[in-house]
Amino acid sequence: VRIALAQTNSIVGDIQGNSRLIVAEAQRALKSGADLVAFPELALSGYPPEDLLLKDHFVLDCSEALLEIAESVPDIVVVVGLPLQEDDRCYNAAALTSQGSIVGWYRKIWLPNYGVFDEQRYFTPGDTVLVAQVEDSRIAITICEDIWRANGPGEVAARSGGASIILNLSMSPYHRGKGLERAGMLRERALASGLPVIYVNGVGGQDELVFDGQSLVLDGGGEVVARAAQFKDDLVLVDVELLSVGEGWRPSGIDSSDPEWRVQRAVVPHRSRHVGAEQEPLSETLRETMSSAGEVYAALCLGVHDYVKKNGFEKVVIGISGGIDSALTACVAVDALGADQVNLISMPSRYSSEGTRSDAECVANKLGAQFRVIPIEDLFVQYMSTLAPHLQGGEAGVTEQNIQARIRGNLLMAMSNKFGWLVLTTGNKSEMAVGYATLYGDMAGGFAVLKDVPKTLVYELAEYRNAQDGDGGPIPPTTLTRAPSAELAPDQTDQDTLPPYGLLDRVIEAYVVDDKSVQEMVDAGLPGETVRKVVAMIDGNEYKRRQSAPGVRITPKAFGKDRRLPITNRYRG
């Protein structure tokens, strides 16, 4: 049997658009001789549809679109994810269509309800393993979480249902290194069942989530024999030829002379079951790539690209300060959207140094983005004058610093309102964590590119980006070496207020990502005073984060759907 893995980029709620994409990909697969084409989880509705699933008519519209798909591509078996309403219950389902009709349904059994997932809010779990006979193959169909569980439906199908292939439709959100986790898990499933595993993952950005693709095919020995592109759509074909049940699999080449699409030739040899083998499923080089700074950078680009385009924007605007965060944000925006779509605005104040002013312009020139300067001095003076009778002449402090940041926010929003540019914010995860950012100031904007990137990783990414260009790259060395500063007061540096970023990021990792207690962090060797100060800052700034723009999730726990802390919260542990 020839199987096509259609690694598609659906748009949430765009049932018609997703249908057209599914039909087009199915036709491409058919033209290349595939017997079956498999799409990701909920590919028809887009993923995650969240509370759209509470609208009966939305789920019904998906079912209607499925019938049209079945009729449009009768000559290939289509396996596609969509929500299915039956009586009062909704399932996260996979439909099988063939010859113009729906010939089978699988209903996801394991519904994740942790991290970024809320599937028990919407779905009833299925209770039936499905093995689909296609040609002479028996394919166990599973959906995402199903395959993360040992002895899940795939293995049950292998043992009791005579399955010869395990197919999994996924929408597995990216975080750094997630691909390796997945490959390791899939290897375990292949080894446990002795069957080839065909893992079809979606791709694309959806609000804070990025799906990285990397659909995989593993043979029954757990070796990866085919891998789809990361961070872009792809169509991968594999031949799985059954000699006779129980005897083994014979590799069979694919000969495609159609130049229109990429055909990845892959064979799935049968292997005897060898649990615990030490053999690497992926080459060492690929393993390194799969959690590198370059991978993170590509995730940010896809996240920005899809948020901008899927929300109907063309151009973006970024306030560029001459610091590293806005420089990196500008690089990502240009690489994601093209230099012509990116507007960089420098908004110097009385506290901006010559160095940062010229670095800002330098980044813009190197990137070839639109650049303009709008000084904020006159507005700042006017605010001070308007507020003088009310601020009662107290010492300049946070109030005056925030006013500068908010003037900049207003100016960017004015340009956004006038020209329809989406404002990208530049704050990093370290700042978001401790609230070292001005609400309605530098936090004003529609998408927060570096929201989940700790400051230490910002440097890594900047160096990675610079290394891509022969000329040293777009970010000036001075930007990389200058002590970080908000430049909102004379001779200010971030470290007046914050611990060194190396230390801060370790505390954030332990507290935010790993949920460690203060005591555990101190026991692990982190300095108690710093830990307590940082924890208090993180907890005390939940209100700011709640009003922040969404941003690309690239760690196992971002400040988004995967971290739901109350604002009103007196716990300090």
Place this chain on the structure above:
Amino acid sequence: VRIALAQTNSIVGDIQGNSRLIVAEAQRALKSGADLVAFPELALSGYPPEDLLLKDHFVLDCSEALLEIAESVPDIVVVVGLPLQEDDRCYNAAALTSQGSIVGWYRKIWLPNYGVFDEQRYFTPGDTVLVAQVEDSRIAITICEDIWRANGPGEVAARSGGASIILNLSMSPYHRGKGLERAGMLRERALASGLPVIYVNGVGGQDELVFDGQSLVLDGGGEVVARAAQFKDDLVLVDVELLSVGEGWRPSGIDSSDPEWRVQRAVVPHRSRHVGAEQEPLSETLRETMSSAGEVYAALCLGVHDYVKKNGFEKVVIGISGGIDSALTACVAVDALGADQVNLISMPSRYSSEGTRSDAECVANKLGAQFRVIPIEDLFVQYMSTLAPHLQGGEAGVTEQNIQARIRGNLLMAMSNKFGWLVLTTGNKSEMAVGYATLYGDMAGGFAVLKDVPKTLVYELAEYRNAQDGDGGPIPPTTLTRAPSAELAPDQTDQDTLPPYGLLDRVIEAYVVDDKSVQEMVDAGLPGETVRKVVAMIDGNEYKRRQSAPGVRITPKAFGKDRRLPITNRYRG
């Protein structure tokens, strides 16, 4: 047996503070002769603790605090809600303590995972019904959702466990009319089991949720025999005296001469089971009160009070325009916090009319709140001048309107930064729905008082509030009758852009609260063009709402945890 219902106001995460409150209330109950005192669901941790529950040390700290409580009040049986960790599982539990130790545990069986609830994210469901013998009574212990299900653990305990009383610990969030729903449901449970039902609900505001109290005692015939205060803490005592099992209950009076606390005398006569009886469980007057404008107003006051105080603020600041929304917000703030804590700032522009300017001052004077005027003209002129080269002299439009709103947001935030005042925003649900508000402008602030109050209800509440004062109340008649306007452009009114509020609110109710499709709304008689326009506005403004401040939930579906729609979303159905 004498049972005390301790309707307490816990603070999320304040384990020590909540413990002290629990001990103090248990001592009060003991002094009045109670054998058992029951506290709300998760009273020890506060509710909902959200992702604090993912911190093992948090759950452990709760268990340690429970031991101290048990030792502090050995002479009364305490039933109190807290999270319980066992192996890798966490339960939403109720502990029974007596004589200094923990004598029993109940683990919540039904875990709600819809609406504002995410309990399956945290908890494993229990599987054991608990009947606690206290004196000669056998008390079935249940938690919140357990009792909303027919044939739930209470009824099972009645049939199989020989229970003579059903006790329920709840944290049931308020929405308008929720008390009547609860009373109706509890009546069904009492009638189905033939047993008295003791329903202990918590009280207080927690971020967007308000818990209204109204703990209830129903006899076995489904009649309400005791009801605790709404929107404030309370301690209610009931005597339930068992003559002999199966024979019936004899009322017994309570004589408390302790003046320190309110003792509500209530008796729980046994009644034969009479399912389907037409008898009203609550007096007609009370029924009317229970979903009146006054009830909503009280909910807003409690929500504001608790958000401000529990987050460590004393004073608030509100931009007051002379319109009805800010006038009502000011009333709620003053009634919740006292006039001395409320700062009202009028920020007139070139487009502000004499009428609104003087109405703003009038409201402030009537309320006795601090009032000041900060004109924004000079700042507006300066923005126009700074931006002139960049806005390319296009026609004045939304950009210029938003600049005015954002100047006001900045000024309020400056006062907030300087003096530690919390900014209360004034936008209503109708505006939040269609995005008729400026992000970082009038949306700037920490708490959005009217966020879930549709404009038509704003008028109702304003009239309710005015009717409370002999002199006609704080809101001038002109404010009530003037056509609503943002006053950001010459001769502007809301209805230049929006359908009449009566119609708009009906569409919002149908689309947002009831999840109706466009077709269903049209079939129900709403005008198609308006429906499509409003739906597009609601969907297109998800990004704004995502950056809005939390506000008090007073309807069955607010723009908060109970409505989780993607920003990137192309569905228009």
